[in-house]
Amino acid sequence: MTNLDLFPPAPPPTTGPLEHLLKVSRVYLEPDVERFTRGRDILARFPNAERVEVRSHWNIPGLFGNEGNAEAWNRIKGSTLVLGVKKAMSFEANGRSADFLPPSTANGCVMSCAYCYVPRHKGYANPVTVFVNIEQVLAAIRRHAGKLGPKTEPNPVDPRYWVYDLGCNSDCSADAALSDNVKDLVRLFTVLPNAMGSFATKLVNRELLAYAPRGKTRIRFSLMPHAQAKLLDVRTSPISERIAAIDDFVAAGYEVHLNFSPVVVTEGWQAGYDALFQQIDDTIGDKAKEQLAAEIIFLTHNERLHEVNLRWHPKAEELLWRPELQETKVSQGGGVNVRYRTGYKGRLVEEFQQLLARRMPYCRVRYAF
Template sequence: MSTTTAPPLLDVRRIYAEPAALASPRGQQVVGRWPGAELVEVASHWQIPELHGDEANVRRWVRIKREALVLGVLKSLRARPNGRSADFIAPSTSNGCAMACAYCYVPRHKGYSNPVTVFTNIEQITGYLARHVRRQGPKTEPNQCDPTAWVYDLGENSDCSVDALISDNVADLVATFRGLPDAKASFATKYVNRDLLTWDPQGRTRVRFSLMPEATAKLLDIRTSPVAERLAAIDDFVEAGYEVHVNFSPVVVEDGWLARWADLLDALGDATSEATKAQLACEVIFLTHNEQLHEVNLGWHPKAEDLLWQPAIQEPKRSQNGAVNVRYAWRDKQRHVEQLLALIAERAPWCTVRYAF
């Protein structure tokens, strides 16, 4: 009886590198992990025609994510105010992702496949963050982000659990926040990387496991850890010293969607201990899709668009950067939000809802 093995998440064959990034200790660490990879010097991580902005790349979408890696230097260090999931969005230590979720907004930034770019000036980034936290002083008023700590989102344009397979950037960030009593790091993830269990975060890093019903995830969450594996990891991360929350995201409206979410909430309850439930909270985020991404997806994963692109129940919304997004029609969405919140209150009353939209 033969068995098939899934291809590795990363099998790096070519590394595109800005010279300064390649010469840095962190750049050399990354190159050392894939010593057989071809090195290609580039002037800017933003301008690599064979990776970014070429429609032909749609045919090679997943292969590029698995085989290509980019090294760059982050030149603009800024912590942007947020106020929803976190108080601030931290400067990125990476951009792009090796996974390929069909609804992800990250590919819109660089176009098409958008493999991982690692920013190698990690000492500058962690130093900036430490200074920024100290300038805030103690948090004196609780908010939806956290009652006592300033929360910094680390992975706005990436998945930190995957980034940790590539370099020590995320480990360095966790270590930095371990020493900042007024602040807490936070990142959402769809990938279970058990190496993180050895990092001793001492409660100063919040991991948010993104969840959706298993059948929906099999269609939309491409190259991610199965939902059952994410559920099974939650208690272990709490025991390892992380604060663990969950993201119910994105919530996709489809036939039988509430029944599927009821099953997921029951599974979450079965998978978690009382200690985990006592600290658990969630964010609820309904699907927002993008016209350009819809067109890209039709070239490599059209079945996903049967679920994501539903003009009969969606309405356009133009974003601040001019992109045309679609979301569920406002009145219907309000009803759906109320339905899901009522379901959470019924099936998982121990799970605090931090916000829902």
């Protein structure tokens, strides 16, 4: 059974960075969404969209549990918006991309990167969900940072500030085109003396240049070789556009790092990354280079996501699912993940860092695995 007929043709495009990615024809919303100003603001942006009230943003009949939706993966992403109220205000210690993962203000994405881990928990569709109770999230972060006090010992995340990853379940550059949630978060950190925000992105949203972050938000532009990105980074900004934006975001007051993630091993991958490093070095200016750092994350894939991808993007799986190079690891949640084999992966990580150091010796590596 397919579900294509349940997703009507989209209305004329909205304006802004999502103009060609999201044309909302249906909004699923929890009962309390319209009690919040942010919920009413978002709904006002899509006055002609059909509204469907649901009990939970995680449990939408006909959407997440419908196996036939896998074939309509991108159509659903491009026409569907989910609005919910964030219930749990919990914080998770991280230690890699950030010190802490705060309550998320969105889940899912309008883009369709084939390796994204978020869909593993949703099933056969992954439209973006925006949480409308932003004031409660902001208050939770203020309380959490206040209890921490100053960061007295530097660590690989940051030497001065406690860092909160704002986009571990979504892409904040895309979220910012749907609501002011991201703007509110960026401005919050400008007044927190001991903390900063951070997020990785694959979309160049120049509206963020006007947010005045004052050095208290770190953007990590995700990069991979162009040929891989054309196949795997579906519905994202081109790699060249992301690189070209780095200087502008530094000038606007952001700390800009690079996120080499995921590193996907293919025949001749070294040449692809060598060319990428050379392009970055040729493009960015001295100010960007002086503050540059990177994180390096080799691919971890997932059995359930592999099965979904085979239904909408099988060519991507030719690169992502490589049993001859990978080994199984069962996650804490019981999911069957695969990663490059122990020992082999260690050699890959070392080779990657040597390539990076040769072309971009000024780029500090915050962590690599």
